[in-house]
Amino acid sequence: MAEEKGETETRRSHKKSEMQNQDVEENGYEEEPDFSDPEGFVDDVTDEELLGDLLKSKPKESDGIDSVIVVDNVPQVGAERLEKLQNVIRKIFLKFGRIVTEHYPKQDGVTKGYIFLEYSSPLHAQEAVKTANNYKLDKHHTFAVNLFSDFDRYTNIPDEWEPPEVQPYKDTGNLRSWLMDPDCSDQYSVIYDAGEKTAIFFNTPQEAKLVEERARWTETYVRWSPKGTYLATFHQKGIALWGGEKFKQIMRFMHQGVQLIDFSPCERYVVTFSPLPDNREDPQAIIIWDVRTGHKKRGFHCENQSTWPIFKWSPDGQYFARLGQDCISIYETPSFGMLEKKSLKIQGVRDFTWSPTDNMIAYWVPEQQNVPCRVTLIEIPSRKELCIKNLFSVADCKMHWQKNGDYLCMKVDRYSKAKKVEEKEQWKYSGMYYNFELFRIREKQIPVDKVECKDVIHAFAWEPTGSKFAFIHGESPRISVSFYNIKPAGKVELIKTLEKRQANHLFWSPMGQFVVVAGLRNMSGVMEFVDTSDVTVMAQTEHFMATDVEWDPTGRYVASAVSWWGHKVDNAYWIWSFQGRLLQKQTLDRFCQFLWRPRPPSLLTPEMIKEIKKNMKKYATQFELKDRMSQSKASKEIIDRRRKAIEEFTQYKKDKAAEFKEGKQRRLELRNGIDTDEIHSHVENFEEETIEFLIKVEEKILEDE
Structure with missing residues (x-):
């Protein structure tokens, strides 16, 4: 009956429509349209389809609860001190977001010691809980901050505990398989063909041995992690980490438009940066990720900082810090909250660095009115000041740590003479000179030595494992390279100066003693290999228009390269011995990037290394024959033939x-x-x-x- 009725209504509707059209044709006028729904009409269009955008902003019951925080251990005050307390609370909690309402429960005119604050967004409330919890207001009051919704969650905990679901184990293989190479060869990565191809090679004596090659492995460039465990590749949607013997994908991090990354020294975390427009509610410009789980640990705004890395890590990865306006913000892991819930307030701080071996920060503050420039060393997390050095007539400073953390050099650019121009009430300077302030970190009270230089300084570098340092100074064509040594008694002595050099870069061997003095880019790629034990030049050579020089992690080889990114012709990389003997020339079409794969710290103790050096002759004889035989292709063929014959005989037996x-x-x-x-x-x-x-x-x- 319902179907018959529906068909009847449809026929009536068509009939009515035909009659209306006929009236229009005959009489020239149209009846007023009827917009009412026909009988039995069913509307199957939902409100979400029609008003989806509007309904998204519809308040939900949970919105108010998730935006409310409860602050406990607040001082109990009367009406006469309530306004002052409210101003203090607002100053602390307004930096996390806009507060909509605030409530101070009272009993007999005195606050109860806890308050309720409602933010405009749940994200602001979460940030307040993360940062302000355990905030020390004074010696008697430490805040305990929680979300209001947590109280309901904690009261509804089930009586029976259910274990979490066991996740399947994912075998990533041996992430340090390259260290098992019997010849102890190092690996390196190469990008060529204008970035279209990426390859990994073993640095074998005769010619490079290909390990892996892939097309479009990365969209820009690659980076190795500090210990060589992971290879990071860049993509429009984020970062991917690769490792193991066959370079399988270990993890990926979704960060749209990512351009820069930085690893923590412990390889536990990776920091990514994207210049795309940021979200004020949920920071996306800088993100810190957990390498093992792939989870986002925390996001930060960029705040117009132009230097990378924005965050600098402590040597053990326990802390990281960034430079702010008149402050240094120090954060701790794994909570990723600010250390002691407050930044280190330093008026006018210009720059800072971590010690490479200790949880210690060095920072400097420029001159302000009648206050001299100040260099300070502080211990973290105690914030104890270990050393303060005042400097005068300072234009700029640069900090250089020795790799073992034994020494810190402050390169100071200073005004030579100054006189006051009375009519302008300003200082007028007639020239510049330079000096190095050398902090001996391991000695009592951290004494400071000084080395002066009147020439312009082009480069400075410490010997990684020793007490020597070198710097390039002077103007062309009278550029010189000076080598100094810090004696145990504290005396700094000049070892030797190499004069009239074409150089603008210094590259020390990771093992010390040997250094490459190079003139890159506009100096045509001149290179000198220097033994600093007596400062003798072992070899003088040239890689024309070289753009990069890099030592391998063992200090046995040096790579020089002409990158297509810096120079459009003669793109290639050459590999040299530490004595400056050319071993290989590898010419690749539109070669872009060369990077040695880092090695993790040695498992040998200092005593074991000392014993090996003592018996070096005994170990050397074991490898001399093998080295001599591997130097010629014929010897290699004989070795392979004999090895094959032995294997066949063993199998026959x-x-x-x-x-x-x-x-x-x-x-x-x-x-x-x-x-x-x-x-x-x-x-x-x-x-x-x-x-x-x-x-x-x-x-x-x-x-x-």
Whole structure:
């Protein structure tokens, strides 16, 4: 009946429409349209389809709860001190977001010691809980901050505990497999063909051995993690980490438009940066990720900082810090909250660095009115000041730590003379000079030495594992390289100065003693290999228009490169010995980037290393023959042929032994059950016999002098 009724209504509707059209044609006018729904009409269009954008902003019951925080351990005050308390609370909590309402419960005119604050967004409330919890207001009051919704969650905890679901184990392989190479060869990555191809090679003596090559592996460039465990590649949607023997994907991090990354020294965290427009509610410009889980730990705004890395890590990865306006903000892991819930307030701070081995920060503050420039060393997390050095007439400072953290050099640019121009009430400077303030960190009270130089300084570098340093100074064509040493007694002495050099970069070997003095880019790629034990030049050579020089992690090899990114012709990389002997020339079409794969710290103790150096001659003889044979292709072919023959003979011996064992039952049957194998047990054991024979005889006549 319902279907018949529906069909009737449809026919009526069509009939009505035809009659209306007929009236329009005959009379020239149209009846007022009827917009009412026909009988039995069913509207199947939902409100979400029509008003989706509007309904998204519809308040939900949970919105108010999730935006409310409860602050406990607040001072209990009366009406006369309530306004002052409210101003203090607002100053602390307004920096997390806009506060909509605030409520101070009272009893007998005195606050109860806890308050309720409602933010305009749940994200602001979460940030307040993360940062302000355990905030120390004074010695008697430390805030305990929680979300209001947490109280309901904690009261509804089930009585029976359910264990979490076990996640399947993902075998990533041996992430340090390259260290198992029998010849102890190092790996390096190469990008060529204008970035279209990326390859990994083993640095073998004769020619590079390809490990892996892929097209469009990265969209820009690659980066190794500090210990060489991971290879990071860049993509429009984020970062991918690769590792293991076959370079399988270990983890990926979704960060749209990412351009820069930085690893923590412990390789536990990675920091990514994207210049795309940021979200004020949920910071996306800088994100810190957990490498093992792939989870986002925290996001930060960029705040117009132009230097990278914005965050600087402590050597153990326990802390990281960034430079702010008149402050240094120090954060701790794994909570990623600010250390002691407050930044380090330093008026006018210009720059800071971490010690490479200790949780210690060095920072400097420029001159302000009549206050001199100040260099300060502080200990973290205690914030104890270890050393303060005042400097005068300072234009700029640069900080250089020695790799072992034994020394800190402050390169100071200073005004030579100054006189006050009375009519302008300003200081007028007639020239510049430079000096190095050398802090001896390991000695009592951290004494400071000074080395002065009137020439312009182009480069400075510490010997990584020693007490020497070198710097390039002067104007072309009178550029010099000076080498200094810090004696145990504290005296800084000049070892030697190499004059009239074409140089603008210094590259120390990771093991110390050897240094490459190079003139890159506009100096045509001139390179000098220097032994600093007596400051002798071992080799003078040139890689024309070289743009990069990099030591391998062992200090045995040096790579020089002409990158397509810096120079459009002659793109190639060359590999040299530490003494400056050219070993390989690798020319690749539109070669872009060369990077050695870092090695993790050695497992050998200092005592073990000392013992190895003591017996170096004994170990050296084990490798000299192998090195000599590997120097020629013919020797390599002989070695391969002999190895193949030994493998074939070994397999033949195993097959015959198995065949002999299988025939034992047959031998017993033929010999009436007598086991003759015991009598001839040496046959079963296949004892080997060494046979020596004469190949040739050489005669050499020795004449008396």
